[in-house]
Structures are given as C-alpha cells and as structure tokens.
Amino acid sequence: RVTSFADRLNVEFALIHKERKKANEVDRMVLVGDVKDRVAILVDDMADTCGTICHAADKLMSAGATKVYAILTHGIFSGPALSRINNASFEAVVVTNTIPQEEKMKHCPKIQFIDISMILAEAIRRTHNGESVSYLFSHVPL
Numbered sequence: 469r470v471t472s473f474a475d476r477l478n479v480e481f482a483l484i485h486k487e488r489k490k491a492n493e494v495d496r497m498v499l500v501g502d503v504k505d506r507v508a509i510l511v512d513d514m515a516d517t518c519g520t521i522c523h524a525a526d527k528l529m530s531a532g533a534t535k536v537y538a539i540l541t542h543g544i545f546s547g548p549a550l551s552r553i554n555n556a557s558f559e560a561v562v563v564t565n566t567i568p569q570e571e572k573m574k575h576c577p578k579i580q581f582i583d584i585s586m587i588l589a590e591a592i593r594r595t596h597n598g599e600s601v602s603y604l605f606s607h608v609p610l
Contacts, residue, residue: 473511482508484524494520497527504532514542515561518549522556529557542566543579550576 474481482501489495497520508528515521515538525536536558543563545553553561553576561576563569564584573579590609594601 469511484510484527486520486524494523497523499527499531502531503528506533507535507537508533510536510538512538512540514544515540515563516544516549517547518545518552518556521561522552522558525556525558535559537562540564543569543572543581545569545572545576545579550579553578 470481470483480501482499482503485498485500486494487496487498508525510521510524510528512521521538521540525538528536538558538561540561540563543561544567550572558578560580561578562580562582565581566584569579569581573581586609587604591601591604593599594603
C-alpha cells in the first residue's frame with residue numbers, strides 16, 4: 469500500500485513494520501526508511517484505542533520527523549484513544565465520517581474528518597446500475 473501511495477505522489481517513503489505476539493498487542497515496531505527532517509504521514513485502515521498509532525508517531529518523531537499526521541479510514545476511538553491522541557505528537561488525525569466524529573472532536577481538537585458520503589453514494593449508484601466502481605479510484609466525485 470505504501471509503495472502505491474508513494475508512486476502516485478512521486479515521493480519517497482518509509483514504513484513501520486509491526487510485529488505482534490498476539491491479536492491487539494504489538495510486540496515490536498521497526499522503522500524502515502529515513503524520516504529525518506521530513507513530514508510523516510501515517511496511513512491505516514482503522515484506529516480503536518490508538519496505542520499503536522500513537523507509538524508509531526513517537527517513533528517517527530524520535531527518528532527526526534518534523535511533523536506527524538495520521539490518515540485513517542475508520543476512527544473508532546474507544547477507551548483511552550482521545551487522551552492518547554491529545555498527548556501524542558500528531559499535528560492532526562484525519563478520519564472519514566464512516567463513524568460520526570462530531571462528539572469526539574469536541575474532546576480532541578486534533579481530530580478532523582473528511583466527508584465521504586458522495587463517494588459512497590456514487591459507489592452504490594454504480595453498483596446498482598452495473599457500472600464500474602473501480603472508476604472511482606481515479607475519478608473522485610466532489
């Protein structure tokens with residue numbers, strides 16, 4: 469996934485390899501690549517309690533990143549998540565509105581959301597009409 473993003477944006481990339489002992493428990497994180505004096509963007513599908521993503525942000529800052537952003541598809545933000553994000557070194561944590569975020573944003577000013585309702589509506593319309601959904605990967609409706 470990271471190489472695909474980097475190629476489309478024409479930028480270099482680094483990645484964080486995480487190893488788990490068991491589900492929901494990260495044993496070790498290894499940064500592969502150079503982030504010194506660069507803005508880092510963490511991309512993930514979802515964040516629940518945010519322990520892993522906050523640990524990753526700390527690792528990036530320790531490796532010399534100037535700023536860290538997170539971009540997530542689903543922001544679940546349960547338990548200690550909001551406190552962790554508030555105390556982490558993120559500039560912003562950007563999520564889609566697949567889960568309502570307004571209440572959580574009141575308690576965590578670092579959270580921002582992107583409205584994806586038009587994209588979902590167009591995907592449903594295309595599916596219903598037997599049209600290509602993959603078309604949306606390169607033609608996002610506004």
